[in-house]
Structure formats: structure tokens, C-alpha cells
Amino acid sequence: MARRREEVDDDEDEASESVERVFEGRVVPGWREQLTVRALAVSALLGAMFSVIVMKLNLTTGIIPSLNVSAGLLGFFLLSSWTKLLDKAGVASVRPFTRQENTVVQTCVVACSGIAFSGGFGSYMFGMSERISEQSGETLDEHNIKNPALGWMIGFLFIVSFLGLFSVVPLRKIMIIDYKLIYPSGTATAHLINSFHTPQGAKLAKRQVRTLGKFFAGSFTWGFFQWFYTAGEGCGFMSFPTLGLEAYRQKFFFDFSATYVGVGMICPYIVNVSVLLGGVVSWGIMWPLIEQKKGDWYPADLKPSSLRGIVGYRVFVSIALILGDGLYNFLKVMTKTVSALVVQVRGMMSEPTLPISGGGDASFPTPEETFDDKRRTELFLKDQIPNTLALGAYAVIAVVSIATVPHIFHQLKWYHVAVSYVIAPCWPSATRTGAGSRTGPWRRRTASWPIFTVGAWAGASDGGIIAGLAACGVMIGIVSTASDLTQDFKTGYMTLASPRSMFVSQVIGTAMGCVIAPSVFWLFYNAFGDIGMPGSEYPSPNALVYRNMAILGVQGLGSLPRHCLDLCIAFFAAAIAINLARDLAGPRAAAYIPLPMAMAIPFYLGPYFGIDMCIGSLVRLVWDRLDPARAKAFAPPVASGLICGDGIWTLPQSVLALAGVKPPICMKFLTRAANAEVDAFLRGRRH
Numbered sequence: 001m002a003r004r005r006e007e008v009d010d011d012e013d014e015a016s017e018s019v020e021r022v023f024e025g026r027v028v029p030g031w032r033e034q035l036t037v038r039a040l041a042v043s044a045l046l047g048a049m050f051s052v053i054v055m056k057l058n059l060t061t062g063i064i065p066s067l068n069v070s071a072g073l074l075g076f077f078l079l080s081s082w083t084k085l086l087d088k089a090g091v092a093s094v095r096p097f098t099r100q101e102n103t104v105v106q107t108c109v110v111a112c113s114g115i116a117f118s119g120g121f122g123s124y125m126f127g128m129s130e131r132i133s134e135q136s137g138e139t140l141d142e143h144n145i146k147n148p149a150l151g152w153m154i155g156f157l158f159i160v161s162f163l164g165l166f167s168v169v170p171l172r173k174i175m176i177i178d179y180k181l182i183y184p185s186g187t188a189t190a191h192l193i194n195s196f197h198t199p200q201g202a203k204l205a206k207r208q209v210r211t212l213g214k215f216f217a218g219s220f221t222w223g224f225f226q227w228f229y230t231a232g233e234g235c236g237f238m239s240f241p242t243l244g245l246e247a248y249r250q251k252f253f254f255d256f257s258a259t260y261v262g263v264g265m266i267c268p269y270i271v272n273v274s275v276l277l278g279g280v281v282s283w284g285i286m287w288p289l290i291e292q293k294k295g296d297w298y299p300a301d302l303k304p305s306s307l308r309g310i311v312g313y314r315v316f317v318s319i320a321l322i323l324g325d326g327l328y329n330f331l332k333v334m335t336k337t338v339s340a341l342v343v344q345v346r347g348m349m350s351e352p353t354l355p356i357s358g359g360g361d362a363s364f365p366t367p368e369e370t371f372d373d374k375r376r377t378e379l380f381l382k383d384q385i386p387n388t389l390a391l392g393a394y395a396v397i398a399v400v401s402i403a404t405v406p407h408i409f410h411q412l413k414w415y416h417v418a419v420s421y422v423i424a425p426c427w428p429s430a431t432r433t434g435a436g437s438r439t440g441p442w443r444r445r446t447a448s449w450p451i452f453t454v455g456a457w458a459g460a461s462d463g464g465i466i467a468g469l470a471a472c473g474v475m476i477g478i479v480s481t482a483s484d485l486t487q488d489f490k491t492g493y494m495t496l497a498s499p500r501s502m503f504v505s506q507v508i509g510t511a512m513g514c515v516i517a518p519s520v521f522w523l524f525y526n527a528f529g530d531i532g533m534p535g536s537e538y539p540s541p542n543a544l545v546y547r548n549m550a551i552l553g554v555q556g557l558g559s560l561p562r563h564c565l566d567l568c569i570a571f572f573a574a575a576i577a578i579n580l581a582r583d584l585a586g587p588r589a590a591a592y593i594p595l596p597m598a599m600a601i602p603f604y605l606g607p608y609f610g611i612d613m614c615i616g617s618l619v620r621l622v623w624d625r626l627d628p629a630r631a632k633a634f635a636p637p638v639a640s641g642l643i644c645g646d647g648i649w650t651l652p653q654s655v656l657a658l659a660g661v662k663p664p665i666c667m668k669f670l671t672r673a674a675n676a677e678v679d680a681f682l683r684g685r686r687h
Contacts (some may be wrong), residue, residue, distance in 0.1 A: 047112030111509025219645025251606025264616020278599030279607020324575025411463025
């Protein structure tokens with residue numbers, strides 16, 4: 001134990017030194033040599049695996065942690081094992097495995113699995129379906145319905161997913177070198193990959209992979225074991241009333257989910273606590289009080305899923321929190337972006353010569369640059385991607401999209417798409433800057449505005465709901481891929497991977513995702529017949545939220561139940577006030593102020609997954625206190641193993657469902673009185 005701690009400490013000491021001096025004697029391969037066949041093969045395998053995991057998370061709660069660390073770690077393990085096996089087999093032409101190749105794999109995997117999130121399978125795309133429309137209580141209108149189909153989903157994703165990649169290319173040097181933005185996820189992944197390719201880091205990586213494998217196997221086995229007890233609705237460990245039957249009815253229970261225990265170990269403590277707090281405020285206080293107003297605030301004879309009843313309060317108050325949080329953060333990022341630009345321009349005008357990073361020549365670095373900065377800047381500026389190529393490709397893709405998207409969604413006119421593409425290059429700029437300075441769900445915060453604007457523009461009679469959701473999908477596709485590529489440029493900058501190899505691997509990964517992600521969703525959709533239904537294993541809560549945002553944009557505030565608007569205004573203002581308090585309180589105090597976006601998630605779905613996440617947080621907290629060095633090194637692999645094992649179990653579960661194989665046992669919990677009635681009924685049947 002003591003020796004292992006010393007090795008972890010040695011790795012940390014090495015990371016604090018100049019990274020590039022450690023790799024100074026190693027030749028950096030050209031950008032074509034970084035894009036190897038083996039790297040792309042491993043990327044396709046891991047991309048499919050991570051797409052399944054992201055899809056499961058997307059269709060359950062929509063909370064998706066960063067999986068970059070897992071992608072980098074597994075990519076290192078598979079490729080290093082590949083090269084060693086071939087070397088032992090006597091294949092002399094094996095090219096050495098480099099950190100640049102490792103970066104290519106990570107970039108390609110994240111791009112591929114990112115489509116499973118940005119493709120809208122748990123939000124805008126599935127929100128178009130008849131199944132989600134029925135839950136919202138609308139009168140069936142064929143103009144506002146578009147059910148999932150594999151063909152049009154793949155076609156739509158191919159049309160809209162590449163535009164963001166070309167929009168970010170002209171700004172890569174400004175963001176990475178001139179502004180020196182942090183990009184936390186990209187920076188953390190780069191540090192990880194760099195450490196893997198040192199002798200001490202390689203040893204640590206082997207132990208991390210071994211740990212991930214153990215918890216992967218345990219999580220997979222636990223998912224298989226649970227399946228035996230889920231023969232009917234409300235059966236199994238996921239319906240275990242751990243806090244009592246009354247608490248269970250209000251969604252307060254631990255559902256034994258390895259996935260969300262793992263998510264809780266990765267997510268910051270404040271996120272997990274915010275989710276649980278939101279569940280307490282909504283399901284513990286608000287909804288029980290509003291349910292007492294049945295027959296007064298809303299009719300007592302409504303369908304359980306009607307938006308005119310209690311579901312309307314759950315959905316629209318959640319939307320108000322999300323919109324308040326999104327508006328505040330967007331205005332905040334825009335303000336910081338403009339301020340940074342003003343400071344940059346003033347600084348350039350006040351200096352006798354232009355900054356060397358702006359001139360594009362790395363031969364004469366500024367005095368503040370370290371050896372690492374000089375080396376990285378030199379390589380980053382070496383393989384340039386011509387701006388004319390990027391802008392030309394953007395224009396061509398935009399023209400093709402304007403011509404083809406209206407054929408997929410006839411409710412969306414060509415001028416709706418054209419306006420979106422004119423605004424698109426400016427809109428995600430703030431998103432990229434925001435992602436560069438902090439982490440957060442920037443994609444959904446900044447890309448939901450077309451739901452309201454385009455939906456209202458199209459009108460209810462002309463399919464405004466579908467038009468708004470489709471336009472939102474166009475914007476999310478641009479924002480998501482642009483943000484991912486900028487993070488990957490940062491990773492490539494710190495690992496000396498060529499910007500060209502980063503861009504090409506992102507394009508290849510995105511193309512993979514445009515086929516793999518819809519195929520995975522189609523598997524879920526056909527294997528689990530109740531997907532998207534309340535109380536099911538995959539309720540897809542964000543699909544209903546997005547659908548109702550579109551309804552609100554088209555029909556206006558008249559669609560809200562009584563007093564719901566008052567509550568929405570109050571929570572919208574509360575989201576802004578809480579964010580303002582977080583910014584004014586300072587970093588130390590802000591760590592104890594909840595996040596409105598995280599609080600909004602359980603308002604509709606319930607707090608049960610928040611309990612899982614808080615248990616994961618508790619495990620991480622105790623581990624950090626007892627052994628901080630090992631916790632820092634091994635908590636992410638443990639969490640990744642829990643998430644991956646439970647996520648991958650859904651593949652054989654789907655195959656069993658498609659084959660008609662059903663679980664043999666139903667484990668269900670009853671009150672004492674209900675159990676007595678069941679016993680009496682069974683005794684009567686025997687006689």
C-alpha cells in the first residue's frame with residue numbers, strides 16, 4: 001500500500017515539471033502518421049460502446065458526465081496492448097504508439113459518442129414523436145408529429161452535424177494561443193494522456209485499467225442479476241422502497257443504479273446536492289401541496305399525463321428554472337466575451353509591436369512563454385487548416401442543408417434554416433468562450449432559442465412545434481460539434497497533436513456517430529416498447545420538456561394551468577437570483593450555493609437518481625478524506641467501470657427483449673393491508 005502511494009506521488013511530482021522536456025528526445029510524427037488504421041479501428045469500437053452508455057443516460061435522466069478520461073484511458077490500454085501483441089508476434093514494422101495517436105483516438109471517440117447526446121434522441125428529436133405528443137395532452141395533429149425512423153434520422157444528422165466543425169476553425173488560434181483559454185475538460189484529458197506515455201504513468205495506467213475492468217465486470221453482473229426480478233411493471237430492485245412506501249410514492253428511494261452512483265463519483269459535489277435539493281423542494285414540498293388543490297387549481301378528472309394538471313406544473317416550472325439559468329449564463333458569457341475582446345484590442349494597440357501569437361510566427365516567443373508554451377505553439381501553428389477552405393466548406397454545407405432539411409421536415413421552410421445558419425457562426429462563439437473558461441451544459445443553454453422563435457414564426461397551424469424542434473436541432477448540432485472540437489484542439493495543443501489530425505479525426509468520429517447513434521437509438525426504441533413513457537425504465541424526460549417548450553412558443557402562455565405562470569415567474573427570477581448570488585459570493589462561498597440547472601432536472605422526473613448520485617458523492621468524499629492520492633488516481637476509473645458495465649448491459653438486455661425472452665421473477669413490494677388482500681384472494685382461488 002505504501003509503495004503504491006509513493007508511485008502515485010511520483011507521478012504527481014513529474015506532472016508538476018516541464019512536460020515537454022520529458023518528451024524532448026521523441027520525434028513528433030506528422031499529421032498523417034497520427035491518423036493510423038489501428039487508431040480508427042479502436043475509435044469505432046469505443047465509439048459504439050460509449051454511444052450505448054450515453055444513449056442510456058440520455059433516455060433516463062439526461063445527466064451525462066464527461067467521458068473523456070475513460071476514452072483516453074481505454075484508448076491507451078487497447079492500442080498499447082495491440083502494439084505489444086504484434087511485437088511479440090514478431091511483426092517488425094509495428095509503428096510505436098504515441099501520445100498523439102492516443103489523442104486522435106480520444107477525439108474520435110468523443111466526437112462519435114457526442115452525437116448520441118446532440119442528436120436529440122432524448123430531447124428534440126424524440127420530442128417530435130406521437131408518443132411524446134400524447135403525454136402532453138395535445139389534440140392529435142399530423143402537422144406536428146414526426147415519428148422516429150432510421151433513414152431520416154441518419155440523413156438529418158449528416159446534414160447538420162458538420163457545419164459547427166468548420167465554423168470553429170478560423171478561431172482556433174485566437175482561443176487557444178491568443179486568449180489562452182483553459183478548456184477544463186480538454187486540459188484534464190491532455191494531462192492524462194501525457195502522463196500515460198511516461199514510464200511511471202504507464203504503470204499507473206495499467207493499474208487504473210485493471211481497476212476499471214473489475215468494476216466494469218461487477219456492474220455488468222449486477223445489471224444481469226437485477227434483470228431476473230423485473231418480470232412486470234414496478235418490479236425489481238429499481239422499484240425497491242428503501243425509504244418506505246410513502247416516500248417511494250413521492251419518488252424518494254435508492255434504485256440500486258450502478259450508473260448514477262458512478263456519475264455521482266465524477267460530478268462535483270454541488271451538482272449532486274443540487275439535484276437532491278431540487279427533488280426535495282419539488283416532490284417533497286411543492287407537488288404534494290399542489291395535489292391538494294385538485295379540483296380547484298385544475299380539474300380532478302384529467303388524464304394523468306395532461307399538461308392541464310399536476311404534470312403541467314412539473315414540466316413548466318422546470319422549464320422556467322432552465323430558461324432563467326440559461327439566460328443568465330448566456331448574458332454573463334456574452335459580457336465576458338465582449339470585455340475580453342475589448343481588453344485584447346486595447347492591449348494590442350498599446351504595445352509597440354503586435355503580440356507574436358497574433359502574427360503567427362513562433363520563432364520569437366514573448367518573455368512570459370515557458371519551454372512548454374514555445375514547443376506547443378510551434379507545433380500548433382505548423383499544420384494550418386486554411387481559413388478559405390473552412391469558410392468555403394461552411395458555405396457549401398449550409399447551401400446543401402438549406403435545400404435538403406425542408407424535405408425532411410416540411411414544416412421547416414428554407415428561410416428558417418437560412419436565418420439559423422447566418423446567426424449560427426456568431427451564436428456559438430460565446431459558447432466556445434464559456435466552455436473555455438469553465439464546465440457546464442452550454443449546448444442546451446444556448447441552443448434552445450429556435451424552439452420559441454422559429455416555432456412562433458411558423459405558427460401552430462403550419463406545424464410550428466415540429467419547425468421549432470427541428471430548428472433547435474440544427475442549432476444544437478452546430479454548437480455541440482464546435483464546442484467539442486475546440487476542447488479537442490486544446491487537448492491536441494498540449495499533447496503536440498497536429499490541428500489537422502484533430503480536425504480530421506473529429507470529422508471521422510462525427511461521421512461514425514451519425515450512423516452509430518441513430519442505430520443505437522433504433523435498437524432501444526424497438527427493444528423497449530415503453531420507451532418515453534412515464535414510470536418506464538427509459539422515460540426520456542427531456543423529450544417531453546422540449547415538446548412543451550415548443551408548445552409554449554407556438555400557443556403562448558394560455559396553455560399553462562392556473563397559477564402555473566405565477567410559479568414560473570417566481571422560479572425564473574429565483575434562477576437568476578441564485579446565479580447572481582453565486583457570482584457575488586466568491587469561489588469559496590459559491591461552492592455551497594446550489595445550481596439552478598441541476599435543481600430543475602428532478603422537478604419532473606423525481607429525486608431518486610439524486611439519491612444515487614449523492615451516495616456516489618459520499619463514497620468519493622470518504623475516499624478523499626482517507627486516502628486523497630489514491631482517490632484522485634482511481635476514483636475516475638472506478639466510476640467509469642460502474643457506468644460502463646451497467647451501460648453495456650443494455651446491449652444483451654435489448655437482444656433478449658427483441659428475442660422475446662422475458663425475466664422469470666417479479667419482485668414487488670406491497671403494504672401489509674394489500675398483502676393480506678392478495679393472500680386472501682390466492683387462498684380463495686385454491687379452494
